[in-house]
Amino acid sequence: MKVLLTGAAGFIGYHAAKLLLAQGHQVIGVDNLNDYYDVALKRARLAQLNKLPNFEFHALELSDENCLAAFQSYGITHILHLAAQAGVRYSLDNPRSYVKANVAGHLEVLEFARHCDTLEHLAYASSSSVYGERAGGPFAETDDVRSPASLYAATKLGGEMMAESYARLYNIPQTGLRFFTVYGPWGRPDMAYYIFTQKIFAGEPITLFAPDEMRRDFTFVDDIVSVFPKILTTPPKKGHAIYNLGNSQPNTLMQLVDAVESACGRTAEKIMKPKQKGDVSSTFADISAAQRDFGFAPRTVLSEGVPAFVAWYRTHFNV
Structure with missing residues (x-):
């Protein structure tokens, strides 16, 4: 594959x-390197990545009109569109950045795909946030998703609808991937696990928002990306499809805190606060479709994944 x-x-x-x-595979990477975080x-x-063969990088702003036009001559066979403005809380203060990245940027990818004669399949990132506030679970791809709890969720849902329209209008095979709290x-x-680790090593208190209410389907990054090659080489039969990619084993916020404290070998001082605007109480993925079609089988539990992150953090920051 030659992957954009x-x-x-x-x-x-x-x-x-x-x-x-x-x-x-060959990978043509693009990113705008914005300052949303460090x-x-x-x-x-x-x-x-630059140390590895077959990798080429270009810094560009994806929302710029025709920003991808130069790649029409590359013979791109597959697109993995992961660029987005992430984060629920940031969208409360910076709404335009979400429309710019998640709507305008997504449109430019679709327009590139529309005119790319060598393209076989476009897979793109959506989010579990599209499910909004709901009780119970697991959440299935067939559930109603017309009540987003944040602008971030609304833009990701809009991206799914744009993809659906381009798949129908221009016969572009596309797969949307709803990620569940990847860490x-x-x-x-x-993200919470990173902030907790950072503050614990700095000897600072951690702030917990509605810890008795919050639970997340924490999904280890290796489990997520392991299925990407199979997804990319399996275009949907009906033009556009959506899949949940999650661990399907939700954990409470306090279980996350316990895992981080254990991995760091320290106990944190905790400040309790109420739930923030835009946050949903729970996420819980029904992954039966991804299991059936791609053999998706996440294996990493929180007590294994968090120590792996903390070990990286210690090494990267020399803690």
């Missing part, structure tokens, strides 16, 4: 690139 990978300097993008390159971490990921080494500094 957007968000190559991002957390999941970095791990996806490593796996695809290890399997002998750009040094993104550059450090890129430094690792692991080289992770995003805005």
Whole structure:
């Protein structure tokens, strides 16, 4: 495969690139290297990828009109579109950045795909956030998702609808991937497990928002990316499909805290606060479709994945 990978300097993008390159595929990575979180971490990921054969990187703003036009001559066979403005809480103060990245940026990828004669399949990142606030679970791809709890969720849902329309109009095979709270080494500094680790090693208290209410389907990054090659080489039979990719074993927020404290070997001082706007109480993936079609089988539990992250953190930051 010759893969155009957007968000190559991002957390999941970095791990996806490593796996695809290890399997002998060519990866053309693009990223705008924005400052939503520390750009040094993104550059450090890129430094690792640039050591590997068959990797080529281009810094560009994905929302710019025709920004991908130069790649029409590359013979791209597959697109893995992971670039996005992530984070629920950030969307409360910076809504335009979400429309720019997740709507306008997504449109440019679709327009590139529309005119790419060599393209076989486009897979793109969606989010468990599209399910909104709901009780019980697991959440299935056939569930109603018309009540997003945040602008972030609304833009990811909009991306799914845009993909559906382009699949129908222009016969572009597409697969949307709803990720459920992906974590692991080289992770995003805005996520709870990273913040907890950072503050614990700094001797600072951690803030917990509605800890008795919150639970997440924490999914280790290696389990997620392991299925990408199979997904990319299996275009949907009906033009557009959506799959949940999660661990399907939700953990409470306090279980996450316990796992981080155990891995760090320290106990944190805790500050309790109420639930924040835009947050949903629970996520829980029904992964039966991904199991059936791709053999998706996540194996990493929180007590294994969190220590792997903390070990990386200790090494990367010399803690």
